[in-house]
Amino acid sequence: MRGIAPPHIVIIEDEPVTRATLTSYLDSNGYRVTGAASAPRAEEILARDPADLLLIDVNLEGKDGLQITREQRALSEIGIILISGRTDDVDRIVGLEMGADDYVCKPFNRRELLARIKNILRRTTALRHLRRTVFRFEGFTFDVNKRQLTRSDGEPVRLTRAEYEVLAQLLRHPAEVQSREKLVACVTHRQDSPEPRTVDVLVRRLRKKLEDDPGAPQIITTSHGEGYIFTGRLQ
């Protein structure tokens, strides 16, 4: 178990053997993989459990890979890799122009596919941060759902609810200034929001728990006149 939520990959492939092979290979490389035999089945899965990347066979029965690509691309910036049995230039170009991030032809090298997947996921991390529930940074693991912060030596760090909210908001928008107003809004869900200055105190308390030297913070940085920023190394 890795402690952080692995990216979710959905494979849309009607050929059972290829699907199973790919699934187990990617699974053994630490991804969470879901197989789908058809477009409708994939749509069900995506509705319940959004994916970070789609691996789509071009030649599917019914709604084909290109159509899925066009539809999904219209919906989101999800990563898409098309897989095809044909090596025709025109097919490839059409797929890429449809918005697929990549197009690989069978037979393909699994390690190459893995490298391509990694590169695309690196590009889509900004999107993933919003949905992410587990963050690893600077010797800590933060689980948003469990509301738990753990040091890498396994020692749990107790955070109050308000501290959790602030840290979660900062982590979901790394290297981006979060204003006090935005952060208070996260902390309180009440009508009468507290003084924005309250955030200063919460940040101070967080720094005491996170930073080596709270006087010279590295992880939560102040942007004078603007707010606070997460500047730790994420993941």
Next chain:
Amino acid sequence: MRGIAPPHIVIIEDEPVTRATLTSYLDSNGYRVTGAASAPRAEEILARDPADLLLIDVNLEGKDGLQITREQRALSEIGIILISGRTDDVDRIVGLEMGADDYVCKPFNRRELLARIKNILRRTTALRHLRRTVFRFEGFTFDVNKRQLTRSDGEPVRLTRAEYEVLAQLLRHPAEVQSREKLVACVTHRQDSPEPRTVDVLVRRLRKKLEDDPGAPQIITTSHGEGYIFTGRLQ
């Protein structure tokens, strides 16, 4: 019409004909293209004029394409496509694992390359930090995302937010005069922008932290009557 400056693509290819062909093709497709015959030449160009995407021939004399890929990927999330005359699986995998977004083999279809370029640019422009985020100069390393300046001996140099903004703006436009008005605009978060003279003070404070002899500045130079310029040796 897009109304924004076209993406900048730098081609690193020592074969003049290929370079010229690619340059004119991409140019005619609306990109701003700069050709470089070697890695050192490319680095000069990138220092003056940051690119959105690199097209790199793998088999260059001197520093080869893989090395350039590794170095550039350490500096930024710039898009990188490798071009190779060989179709060897292992070469391709190594390139992709080095962080190249794509790897195309000659002879390639120009329209396919164009589609791939478009897809990568879509990804990189979606990311905020599409451009360079780490600058090395004159014994310092400046990480824009972490908002940290470090001396080469590892000693951190504390910058205030305003100093950080000024340095970032100067570094993003090296060897180019930045007017006080432009620099104030970077610094201020208020409605009423401060006196342009404020920049002088900020520059002075930066020089104190950066220059060997702040009285005879080498890194941030004054352009009399115009503004300030970054004149340090980048990277």
Next chain:
DNA sequence: TCCATTATGTTAAAATTTGTTAACAAGCGG
């Protein structure tokens, strides 16, 4: 319920950052 404990919010003094000013130095054209 009441009490003890913890969490949240407020405030004010101290410290830091930012902005202004003015005296002085340096650059530039005649």
Next chain:
DNA sequence: CCGCTTGTTAACAAATTTTAACATAATGGA
């Protein structure tokens, strides 16, 4: 060399953040 303009520097004022101390609210157990 003079006089004007522009840049440098230091000192200071204003704004903002940090820090600590404390008040109030919420929570959980007896």
